[in-house]
Amino acid sequence: MAEEGKAPMIAAEFGAPEPLIAAAASVREREFGELTAYTPLPVPGLVNALGRKPPRASRFAIAGYVFGIVLCFGLICYATLYAYPINVGGRPLFSWPYYIVPTDAIGLLFGALFLLIGFLVMTGLPRLHHPAFDIPGFERASADRFFLCIRPESPKADAAMVERFLRALPNPPLGIHRVRP
């Protein structure tokens, strides 16, 4: 699956999150290329160290909730006022207090649904394979290893130089692997 002409990805393996964060910060200063990290548990501050903005998942939930309440309340109003107006015990046709419980429930339903869809779309999951799984020993990324991956893109950074830089860190990685993209 190797594409011609692309630089190999360099994966540095760490045994703890702190050296990973330190390494990410110093690699980022040198602007070697695109950085990603794989860890067995959420590491606070890692996303910032990698130079990314933390995502805001709440907008999906809010959008879903608003969509749900508009949909449900609108549907009920359309049905009870226009499509199928029916007088039950002299109650007004637009008896909105009766609509609140289902409207809220459907709003929450769509909030959760949008959140799940948003999560899948933004993370690109589900996915059958990813180049990261080619890193030797990557199954330990779900157990006790922390991987920092660098894809050298800038012309001044070749793979050997990145490796030298990583080895010279105060907390050097336990191992360095090269993976074909």
Added chain:
Amino acid sequence: MFGRNGRRESEHQENVGEIVSAIAITHPSWKLWWLALLGTGGLLGLLVICLAYLFERGVAVWGNNSFVVWALDIISYDWWMGIACGALLLSAVFLFHGRRGALSRLAQAVALPAGISAGIYPIIHLGRPWFFYWMFAYPNVMNMWPQFRSPLFWDETDIVGFLTVASIFWFLGMVPDFAVMRDHSEKLLRKRLYAIAALGWRGEASHWTRWSQSCRLLALLGVLISINVQWGSSLMYAVSLEPGWHDTLLPVDDIINSIFAGAGVIAVVTSMVRVVYPLRRMIDRDELEFLAWVLLALGIASAFLYATDFFFTAFGGNSFQRDALVHRLTGSLSWTFWMMVGAAQIPVHVLWFRRARRSAGTLFVLGLLVMAGVWGDRAMSILGPLHHDFLPSSVHPWHATFWSIGTWLGTVGIFLAIYLLFLRYLPVVSIIQARQEARLSGRYADPPAAKSKRPGGRLRARVEAYRG
């Protein structure tokens, strides 16, 4: 915290994943599990027989009559839904608490099967259950719409909403755990199945933040839908004309007692899992004590609500309400009231003693008592007004039948079947949360087993080492 001794702590991290995965992979206590599944199969068989008879003869086989139109069907529905809402709400609270990963997953796993057990009732209690889809608003050749002002429609949206939120909350929380189990599995089929469930999770940094945020948001949605369902159900009572179904205390009463029931089920499940599985390090006595305080607090809140109801009715209520109260305490169904007081509200006070709070056996028994007690509460609030209405002519007795009790036992079977499958194949404890807790507190110090090169290796030995 990591740094120099980082390697040492990372060993513990790996450990948590191994212990929890090992439960699904090596299946400790499998004899007990099969025995339980066999019993559950019996209950499910009973459910099939009861439903067949019900569909053949109609809802009168449950003993429902023209006055007591809702009997064990709605009592059981309310009871299950209370357990489901309480468990979902508590699991969200445990998640927000941040240090209760073990309890949170066990509680989440209660919510969905309890919701399903509740969800079959609104379908089977219809006169013609095969037309249950008429409750939904969908385009149809009859040009008809459902009656949106009817509690039947509210029930249906509540259940669908609840089940959606609960299942997404449960599933999304397990995705990284599935990845851990995928990497610990050695058999190809098992590995592939966990890999599919893990959605190709690879632990990327930005995925982690998104996952944590989504889980917390789903927990919040879970709290909101639980409150909606419980308050909605008290509104459903309030739109009828029966005495005792219009008090403004009812929504509070419903939500507190449902959380109480949920806590009872969580206590039962947690103490059982602690005894059966090698998880004593994760579900330790501090965990039990935390749960005990929750139970005690809810028991006091529940008793306080009963007392408030008594004082308001006795000193301020009208004569019909007073009559309903007297009937509740002394009438033919007074055993339901005394069941709540005697089985749930009084016994929880044993938890003032430290030894009781830290004993799995006490929590197990108390949890069962609380479940029974809240069942009594639901029976009291539904049967009481129905069989003892305003008019003397509407006073009519009600007796449970074999078929109504059989159906209820069958729904217990549904719950147990799903829960047993969860205990067998899914991560019983949130591996990720347990790791985070271990990182924060170093609680799982001194792992007894040696480090192995392959993550899946020597699991059985390690399970044995953790037992005890």
